[in-house]
């Protein structure tokens with residue numbers, strides 16, 4: 018009898034659609050599986066701990082959506098130091 022309980026991973030970001038808190042995680046025979054409820058991406062870990070995609074997206078969502086305005090990115094302003102002027 019196997020009961021699989023899927024838990025959301027707090028703060029986890031989907032590698033496919035970059036949505037946060039959309040990943041669920043569960044184990045099958047001790048092997049961790051992940052699944053994104055936002056885009057349907059799913060992966061698992063092999064014996065070396067590498068993520069292996071088990072369900073790729075048919076259409077890549079992030080390819081059609083350019084990341085133009087990302088509020089996470091901070092603009093670094095460079096002000097030339099006048100004292101360094103010769």
Ligand SMILES: [Zn+2]
Pocket residue numbers: 031032033034035036039053054055056057058
């Ligand atoms: Zn996703």
